[in-house]
Amino acid sequence: MQMHDLEKIFADKIATEIKIEPRDWMPDAYRKTLVRQISQHAHSEVVGMLPEGNWITRAPSLKRKAILLAKIQDEAGHGLYLYSAAETLGVSREETINELHNGKAKYSSIFNYPTLTWADIGAIGWLVDGAAIMNQVMLCRTSYGPYARAMVRICKEESFHQRQGFDILYTLSKGSDDQKTMCQDAINRWWWPSLMMFGPKDADSPHTDQSMKWKIKRMTNDELRQRFVDMIAEQVKVLGMVLPDPKLTWNDERKHYDFGEIDWAEFWQVVKGYGPCNKQRIATRKNAWDNGAWVREAALAHAQKRKSRTDTHPSQNAAAA
Amino acid sequence: MFSNIFYGKNYYGDFGESGATDTDQAGKENKPGNDWPLWEVFIRSKQGLDHKHAGSLHAADAQMAIENARDVYTRRNEGISIWVVESRHIHASNPDEAGSLFDPANDKVYRHPTFYDLPDAVKHM
Numbered sequence: 001m002q003m004h005d006l007e008k009i010f011a012d013k014i015a016t017e018i019k020i021e022p023r024d025w026m027p028d029a030y031r032k033t034l035v036r037q038i039s040q041h042a043h044s045e046v047v048g049m050l051p052e053g054n055w056i057t058r059a060p061s062l063k064r065k066a067i068l069l070a071k072i073q074d075e076a077g078h079g080l081y082l083y084s085a086a087e088t089l090g091v092s093r094e095e096t097i098n099e100l101h102n103g104k105a106k107y108s109s110i111f112n113y114p115t116l117t118w119a120d121i122g123a124i125g126w127l128v129d130g131a132a133i134m135n136q137v138m139l140c141r142t143s144y145g146p147y148a149r150a151m152v153r154i155c156k157e158e159s160f161h162q163r164q165g166f167d168i169l170y171t172l173s174k175g176s177d178d179q180k181t182m183c184q185d186a187i188n189r190w191w192w193p194s195l196m197m198f199g200p201k202d203a204d205s206p207h208t209d210q211s212m213k214w215k216i217k218r219m220t221n222d223e224l225r226q227r228f229v230d231m232i233a234e235q236v237k238v239l240g241m242v243l244p245d246p247k248l249t250w251n252d253e254r255k256h257y258d259f260g261e262i263d264w265a266e267f268w269q270v271v272k273g274y275g276p277c278n279k280q281r282i283a284t285r286k287n288a289w290d291n292g293a294w295v296r297e298a299a300l301a302h303a304q305k306r307k308s309r310t311d312t313h314p315s316q317n318a319a320a321a
Numbered sequence: 322m323f324s325n326i327f328y329g330k331n332y333y334g335d336f337g338e339s340g341a342t343d344t345d346q347a348g349k350e351n352k353p354g355n356d357w358p359l360w361e362v363f364i365r366s367k368q369g370l371d372h373k374h375a376g377s378l379h380a381a382d383a384q385m386a387i388e389n390a391r392d393v394y395t396r397r398n399e400g401i402s403i404w405v406v407e408s409r410h411i412h413a414s415n416p417d418e419a420g421s422l423f424d425p426a427n428d429k430v431y432r433h434p435t436f437y438d439l440p441d442a443v444k445h446m
């Protein structure tokens with residue numbers, strides 16, 4: 001079979017909504033794009049545990065602590081589903097994680113912002129998970145099979161994340177004056193970074209066009225961002241709070257909310273590594289990885305020792321069936 | 322036989338990718354490195370149903386694979402039974418040969434009940 005035949009088979013599959021599976025032929029650039037996007041997504045799930053982990057020991061009640069733990073555990077799972085999807089494209093787990101640690105791979109910039117008060121945990125669930133869900137719902141229809149399947153699993157788990165966040169803020173919004181102030185303050189600090197999660201404007205997003213053609217992405221950054229604004233602008237009313245954007249107004253012609261300009265200088269600064277917590281986040285991840293090295297090695301050595309024992313005494317294994 | 326092409330070098334060329342690695346992954350096999358072995362996880366969601374592929378994970382041995390699978394794939398009562406098998410033990414048909422592999426089934430419409438036109442008088446067949 002000639003190269004252009006393979007290319008045509010691939011293009012036909014994309015055109016007719018047939019998923020691409022790991023062993024199917026695919027253009028190398030498609031594979032590279034997926035590896036970059038999926039591993040970046042996986043890193044975001046994992047690094048995303050850190051700002052929330054900051055509040056596990058200080059959650060205001062046992063109930064809130066249990067919920068937060070469950071939420072963070074989900075995020076670890078999401079990281080795993082995505083790392084596994086990346087592996088189907090021929091990169092090892094170790095390589096992928098090394099690229100996070102040495103700065104070659106990125107993760108969502110939102111996790112470079114600090115969690116200063118308990119209300120931040122509410123704002124993260126409501127806004128950050130809310131924004132992530134917009135993106136992930138779209139990715140359930142992405143053209144690469146393992147990525148799409150991981151997304152379906154993730155989306156099933158995400159809706160509780162957003163609800164528990166909203167629930168935290170809702171409770172605060174019904175509380176004392178101090179609690180209301182805390183609630184509004186968290187919304188003020190997390191709103192703009194949440195909008196940045198959708199990435200640069202379409203005009204400044206070099207990968208969007210090709211990704212749309214390959215159906216890796218099904219909606220553009222700006223389309224998703226607009227959907228998010230429309231959703232949150234309504235929900236914030238239920239909290240009796242406001243979004244920190246004087247330009248936010250309903251546009252009856254467009255049937256969408258208009259909103260102000262994102263501070264792109266801040267966006268690029270955080271992407272490039274100069275956000276409030278970039279160094280700390282990577283240092284924490286590296287630390288966890290390095291401190292866990294002896295456990296990984298010991299578990300492997302133990303498994304090999306046990307295996308060599310059962311290999312010499314196969315009868316011990318007979319009951320395994 | 323096309324697996325080499327799968328790793329083939331930048332067919333569409335690289336398109337601008339700031340911060341991306343220069344190391345060319347083409348031709349490089351999925352090197353084991355220091356990763357724990359990879360396992361495939363199959364879950365039976367309820368009694369009476371087949372085990373179904375749920376995903377994969379790394380673990381040092383089968384017991385750890387089952388315990389980790391419990392933690393990642395059944396946190397919301399998705400399963401009552403777990404199978405794990407080391408991924409390297411799975412043999413798969415080649416997708417590029419799917420045409421010829423499944424060809425024998427293509428021209429045998431008479432295997433389907435809809436192939437047969439029955440008289441209207443026949444009920445419940």
Ligand SMILES: [Fe+2]
Nearest residue numbers: 045074075078
């Ligand atoms: Fe997640």
Ligand SMILES: [Fe+2]
Nearest residue numbers: 075129158161
């Ligand atoms: Fe989440």
